[in-house]
Amino acid sequence: MRKLYLSIMTTLDGFAAGPDGKLDWIMVEDPEMAELMAEQLRGIDAMIFGHTAYRDLAGYWMDGPTEKPVDREHTRLMNSITKLVLSRGEPELHWQPARRIGADLAAEIAELKSAPGKDIAVFAGPETARALASFVDEYRLLVYPVLLGAGRPVFRPAPEALEFLDSREFSASGVVQLRYRPVR
Structure with missing residues (x-):
């Protein structure tokens, strides 16, 4: 059975974006993190996005960066992996597949989890994650060494036990990835 995992960037104080929705704090130059992203993309064959994240990321990745080999790989993978767009409406799906x-x-x-294939990743904002x-x-969780003080929280308080x-x-960025499994 395929696994569904949530990969989300957060500040140390638990925000996925600033009060104005800005994400400028995630722009760090870290070759190890770039390789982590490539590893994650190689290990999936489907990604779930909310319709806003899908639209915003399409604008970036459709003609994504190609300067470095790892950039070319990210762009190739992001454009070839199936995008599943969580939406109540009928969003325009111009970034294929x-x-x-x-x-x-x-x-x-x-159905997705029981189908053959690689894992499924959720790369989304807090609303879709919830x-x-x-x-x-x-x-x-990719925890960035940033304190915003306010913004869009990653999680709303809801009790759920997690196993580390x-x-x-x-080290180049000070970011830490933490992985947990829900205890259900």
């Missing part, structure tokens, strides 16, 4: 999900989310996620929380098999899996530090 893509399809909408959300009509019957529980059934769709169960909508999918009950389906997540693993949390992968591992951590990885990225």
